[in-house]
Amino acid sequence: DLPSRAADNLFWLGRYTERAEAGVRLLRSLVTRLGGEMGSSRTLVSPERVVAMLIAQKHLSARRGRRAMQEGREAVQEELWTILFDPECKDGLATVLGNVQRNAEAVRERLSYDTFRILRDLTEVSHSWVLKKGDETDDALRLLNRLIQFLAAFNGMVAENMTHGYGWRFLDMGRRLERTRAMIQMIQQLAVRSERQGSGELELLLELADSTMTYRARYQAVPQLPAVLDLLL
Numbered sequence: 001d002l003p004s005r006a007a008d009n010l011f012w013l014g015r016y017t018e019r020a021e022a023g024v025r026l027l028r029s030l031v032t033r034l035g036g037e038m039g040s041s042r043t044l045v046s047p048e049r050v051v052a053m054l055i056a057q058k059h060l061s062a063r064r065g066r067r068a069m070q071e072g073r074e075a076v077q078e079e080l081w082t083i084l085f086d087p088e089c090k091d092g093l094a095t096v097l098g099n100v101q102r103n104a105e106a107v108r109e110r111l112s113y114d115t116f117r118i119l120r121d122l123t124e125v126s127h128s129w130v131l132k133k134g135d136e137t138d139d140a141l142r143l144l145n146r147l148i149q150f151l152a153a154f155n156g157m158v159a160e161n162m163t164h165g166y167g168w169r170f171l172d173m174g175r176r177l178e179r180t181r182a183m184i185q186m187i188q189q190l191a192v193r194s195e196r197q198g199s200g201e202l203e204l205l206l207e208l209a210d211s212t213m214t215y216r217a218r219y220q221a222v223p224q225l226p227a228v229l230d231l232l233l
Contacts, residue, residue: 013103014174022182122150
């Protein structure tokens with residue numbers, strides 16, 4: 001027996017954990033590519049593209065985005081740091097993690113101790129992270145990589161340790177619907193509405209979908225639009 005309130009909370013717990021993972025992967029890719037941290041073999045992403053993707057994923061308002069683009073690359077980077085490290089930013093990562101925490105607490109009795117502990121640590125880690133002047137990119141990447149580890153641990157617990165009853169089905173349904181929504185928006189931004197579909201943007205799309213290795217194994221070629229769409233859709 002699963003009360004409707006618990007089903008609703010589990011559904012939204014699935015959506016918000018998946019939304020958090022999509023946001024973390026997006027922010028990690030944008031931080032590294034905007035700052036050129038991935039080496040000369042990776043195509044840099046323009047500030048305009050960064051802003052467009054942040055607006056599409058609702059991490060940045062259109063007004064703030066326009067202002068950042070007018071002020072230049074440094075202003076766009078500052079918006080990234082705000083999204084990542086400012087707990088008061090209503091569009092920031094802390095807001096998404098707060099939604100994870102609220103729904104997890106509502107169904108605490110339906111989660112194992114280890115699963116709940118992982119979610120608790122996930123939602124607390126961003127509040128304890130310190131942004132040091134001059135080390136913003138390194139600090140951001142360490143935070144994002146840590147969040148990926150917690151999310152991977154949660155996904156593993158859900159897949160391997162959670163009883164696959166009605167509660168699991170609602171949680172899994174929320175995750176899959178959210179993943180579909182996020183992927184459609186990324187495809188629209190990088191493969192449909194883009195002025196060009198160069199290899200750099202297709203590499204980024206595969207990276208966001210965590211499908212780079214799958215693409216290489218299946219197609220054994222540089223990213224090409226028809227093959228990328230075939231894989232992701």
